[in-house]
Amino acid sequence: MTFTQFLPALFGGILIGTAATLLLWLNGRLAGISGILWRSFFAKPGDALWRVLFLIGVVTGAALYYGLFDDAPVAREHFPAWLLIVSGLLVGYGTSLGNGCTSGHGVCGLGRLSLRSLVATVIFLSVAITTTFVVRHVFGVL
């Protein structure tokens, strides 16, 4: 692989970091998607709209990219639906219990040198790598 193949990943990452910077600098909020999403269901009046607009923004931004570059993801044909449901429950429950996901702990937490977030990031990355190995190479689910 040549370096240019990684340019979209790098620029995408820079945009994610820029968005997190904007939200913190302008609104004083951390761009952790899981927290913004789960808490939007319990938000007090006045604390809900910015969450909803941020999430709508995420969808709109992605729509813009898919429209411009015709690069929308295609679903796996034979991936079991029940595994997606189990995965969703774990991702939802786990990110709520651990107070953060890839964006909250990864991008924002590491950016502000939080030890909590560093520990969380190391744990979810290593557990995810192990899980992917088991799912793909032990059970052969692709």
Add this chain to the structure above:
Amino acid sequence: MKRNIASGIAGMVFGFGLALAGMTHTEKVLGFLDVAGAWDASLLFVLGGAVGVTLVTFRFVLKLHKPLLAEQFVITKDMQIDRPLIIGAAMFGVGWGISGYCPGPAVALIASPNWELWAFLPAAIVGGVAEKYFAFHRTPLPEIKQDEAIVENASESSCG
């Protein structure tokens, strides 16, 4: 009003970045997590690019007296490495490693939904909302633990 517009714009940049970075393509995400397969290093560049920016900008932003459009920074003071953090991160890791979806990309994918999203996202919302619901009922008072606690000064946030 300005705050809500700012939030929407930040979300748009975030969503465009997620899609451009390939984070909504599970084959790229799992290609990175699958170190025993044909390893795809892309995610390293995504995380590197994002954290590279926040490491620099957050230093300056958190030195400000207050955000541009709001009264205060809403950042946790929590510095403890506790059981919920460890167990939660581990559960998330299992879920992420199974499907290749984490919350951000799942939300972004609403822009181009396929059947996988309709299995994953509602389950994730049920899981996340259920945990928050239990948490609020377990501990009635210090109800919001993490990202709602307010940091009085920036020095605390830089190590929290």
